[in-house]
Amino acid sequence: MAEILHEHVQPKVEFVKPTADALVRCEGLEKWYGSVHALTGVDFHAEPGEIVGLVGDNGAGKSTLIKILSGAEQQTSGRIFFAGKEVQLTSPKVAMHLGIETIYQYTAMVPQMSIARNMFIGREPLSGLRIGSLGIMDQKAMVAHATKSMTNIDLTRRSPNTTVEELSGGQRQAVAIARAMYFKSKLLILDEPTNHLSVKETNKVLDYVASLKEQGIGSIFISHNLHHIYPIADRIVAMARGAKIADVRKTDTSIDGLTEMIV
Ligand SMILES: Nc1ncnc2c1ncn2[C@@H]1O[C@H](COP(=O)(O)OP(=O)(O)OP(=O)(O)O)[C@@H](O)[C@H]1O
Ligand SMILES: [Mg+2]
Incomplete structure (x- = not known):
């Protein structure tokens, strides 16, 4: 007797849709670098207090997407909404002003400067004193704020005057995260922050990110x-060749399910 062949029709898993309260929402983002089509019309969003994992192979377009969200690159076409309003993220400063903070492993800090100075790069508090037209930085305020922020991230045994080059990769991430907390960022973007970190440091960074969620x-x-x-x-979003290929809530999937979806 002929065996009945069961065809397993794989239902295409639907992408999670943004709510009306989405913190950030992109529609149809396209990015061309010369003749390279790095993003081919990507819809992406993150809700307030939500941790979105962005995964995908080398060259999938992940960094391109977050460079656009952090104002470092501009999209060729497509729209971005932040807290419900359409925005033009023309520079990192514009994005930071909105509350979008980005952490890269090596470029986020000036190693020769202290923890306190690094916390306030580009946003230094002024003392009220001036030399000509230049305001003078309020060093005391920076150290005081840095000390307070550092207690939030378990860096209490370090002086805020320690230079960042004396810190481990994980501790640098911690300073960057303290900075995001201090400036009350609304969206924190981390591009491969745990590359080159030890297992212990990686777990610490993951703990910090989870604690930001509570805020x-x-x-x-x-x-x-x-x-x-x-x-x-x-939620996990997966990309391949400049497109989004999966966007699923963790509660609706498993590591195995995701791996199958992505590979
Ligand atoms: N400045 C650039 N000029 C030209 N092409 C670029 C530039 N930046 C990225 N690309 C190309 O765009 C595509 C997407 O790159 P992107 O850096 O976004 O990938 P990724 O998903 O972050 O990869 P990885 O996991 O390796 O970091 C790749 O083909 C890459 O070569
Ligand atoms: Mg990348």
């Missing part, structure tokens, strides 16, 4: 390692 801060966390982001992510 309502949304995070977009890029990683090659699904196992790193799976425990803390609320």
Whole structure:
């Protein structure tokens, strides 16, 4: 007797849609670098207090997407909405002003400067004194604020005057995260922050990100390692060749399910 062949029709898993309260929402983002089509019309969003894990192969377009969201690059076409309003993210300053903070492993800090100075780069408090037209930085205020912020991130045994080059990769991430907390960022973007970190440091960074969630801060966390982001992510977005190929709530999937979807 002929065996009946069961065809397993794989239903295409629908992408999660943004709510009306989405913190950030992109529609049809396209990015061309010369003849390279780095983003081919990507819809993406993050809700307040949501941790979105962004995964995908080398060259998938992850960094391009977050560079656009952090104002470092501009899209060729497509629209971006932040807290419901359409925005033109023409520079990192514009994005930071809106409350979008981005952390890269090596470029976020000036190693030769102190923790306190690094916390306030580009946003230094002024003392009220001036030399000609130049305001003078309020060093005391920076150290005081840095000390307070550092207690939030377990860096209490370090002086705020310590230079960042004396810190480990994980501790640098911690300073960057303290900075995001201090400036009350609304969206924190981390592009492969745990590359080159020890397991212990990686877990610390993951803990910090989870603690930001409790304060309502949304995070977009890029990683090659699904196992790193799976425990803390609320939702996983996967990209391939400049397009979004999966957008699922963690509660609707498993690591195995995701791996199958992505590969
Ligand atoms: N400045 C640039 N000029 C030209 N092409 C670029 C530029 N930046 C990125 N690309 C190209 O755009 C595509 C997407 O790159 P992107 O850096 O966004 O990938 P990614 O998903 O972050 O990859 P990885 O996991 O390796 O970091 C790649 O083909 C890349 O070569
Ligand atoms: Mg990248």
